[in-house]
Amino acid sequence: MPELPEVEVVRAGLAPAISGATISGVNVLDERxxxxxxxSGSDxxxxxxxxxxxxxxxxGKFLWFPLETVPHMPEEAIIGHLGMSGQILLRASxxxxxxxxxxxxxxxxxxxxELAMIFCDQRTFGSLAVDALVPTPDSAAxxxxxxxxxxxxxxxxxxxDPLDPAFSELHFRDSLSRKRSAIKRVLLDQSVVSGxxxxxxDESLWAAAIHPEQPAATLSERAVSMLLVEVRAVLEKALAEGGTSFDAQYVNVNGQAGYFAHSLNVYGxxxxxxxxxxxxxxxxSFTNRSSHYCPKCQQDPSSRRPHTQSP
DNA sequence: GGAATAACCTGGATGC
DNA sequence: TGCATCCAGGTTATTC
Structure with missing residues (x-):
């Protein structure tokens, strides 16, 4: 599933090919x-x-492609999200x-x-759009x-996201201190930390030896710092290995799979x-999905023993 | 306003 | 072999 490393691999693959390119034609095959x-699609x-x-x-997991400004028009970009199964491929015209x-x-x-940039998506959770560009609240890139x-x-x-030079550890720690939810839920909240x-x-929590159900606000300052170190390490390693591919659902712009699935410690x-x-x-079970963890290394602080499922 | 949950969606895997 | 069901999970609207 495309998370930060997979989306970054796609962005890095697209950047040299599309920067400076003119869109000569558009074909919307599925308005979903x-x-x-x-x-509409024609719009x-x-x-x-x-x-x-x-x-x-x-x-985070969002991509956008700024469009050169046209007189009397607001600054705009094509935004893209890969959702669960989206791919952006580069092919010959x-x-x-x-x-x-x-x-x-x-x-x-x-x-x-001439090139073709193709948005493919099996489950149609991903999407493209044209959207206005607005100033960032913190005035950083x-x-x-x-x-x-x-x-x-x-x-x-x-x-x-944690790899962004403008990411604020202080703001992240402050956000966690006000969250009663499980730390895993907070890590998945893209308005707290993205990507x-x-x-x-699962991989970051295992590396930091933190139970996924531990309330975020109960984590010590040291534990939050340790978690952030592990999050960055996991993301950077996955990025270096081209992302995680379990099947054909994630590939780079040339259709090639990543290798990080071989480095997973708990997921799957x-x-x-x-x-x-x-x-x-x-x-x-974890809110319509799964959590994977080591019951010994990642002790449940509240002593609640969740129901485990067989493989 | 924060937190939790359901819905959206397709195709592979599994069970009968 | 064929059909039905389950499962995967990112985002967002809805509900509590």
Whole structure:
């Protein structure tokens, strides 16, 4: 599932190919891929055709592609979220239709020539949209890959991610101190810290030896610092390995899978021995999804014994 | 206002 | 073999 490392791999792959390119054609094959867009498919096509893309930017799991300013028009960007199964592929112009292809942008790049940027999405949780750019509240760069202090309106509520130079540990610690919810739930709250999904939340909590159900506000200052160190380490390692691919649901812009699935310590390893103490990893239900943790290394502070599920 | 939950969605895996 | 059901999970609207 695309979390920060997977989205960053996509952004880094797109940036050189689309920065400076002009959108020569747009084909919306499925309007469900535009659920974030305020208008229709034809409106989306009209809004971006013949516009020039200036960069590929990311904050957390959101991507956006700022469009060069047109006189008398507000600053805008194409925003994209991969959801559960979204992919953005780069293909040769005129290439055959991809499986689950939803939107195709034809690009003309001054150096790379004609290209197709294709948004594919099996489960249609991802989407594209055109959105206005607004100033960032902290006047720092809006996201990774761009120096401008602006951000799409729809991304305004998304917190900075732990790899962002403008990420504030103080603000993060303060946010946690006011949350009674389980720490895992808070890590998944993109308005507190962005870029972390179910896989990297489990991995980071295991690395920091924190139980996923521990209330965030009960974590000591030292524990929060330790958690942040481990979150960054997990994200950076995953990024270096090209992200986590379990199946064809996550690939880079060339359609290639990442290798971090081989480095996972708890996620998807139910019943396997913990890498630290050899206790079998358990899986518990967690708000319509799963949590994986070591019951010995990650002690439950409230002594509540959640119901475990068999592998 | 904070916290918890349901709904959205498709295809692979599993059970019968 | 074929059909039905379960499961995966990011975001957001709704409910408590």
């Amino acid at each position: 891929a535009l659920t974030r867009h305020a208008g 989306f096509e009209r809004a971006i055709t013949q516009r020039r893309v200036s960069a590929a930017v990311r904050r 005129g290439s055959s239709r991809e499986r689950h292809e939803r939107v195709r942008l034809d690009l003309e790049h001054p150096e790379h020539g 809006g996201g990774y890959g761009w120096s401008a202090a602006s951000i799409p309106r729809q991304v305004l509520h998304i917190a900075r 972390i999904g179910n896989i990297y939340a 390893r139910t019943g396997e021995p913990c890498g630290r103490c050899s206790t079998p990893i358990v899986r518990v």
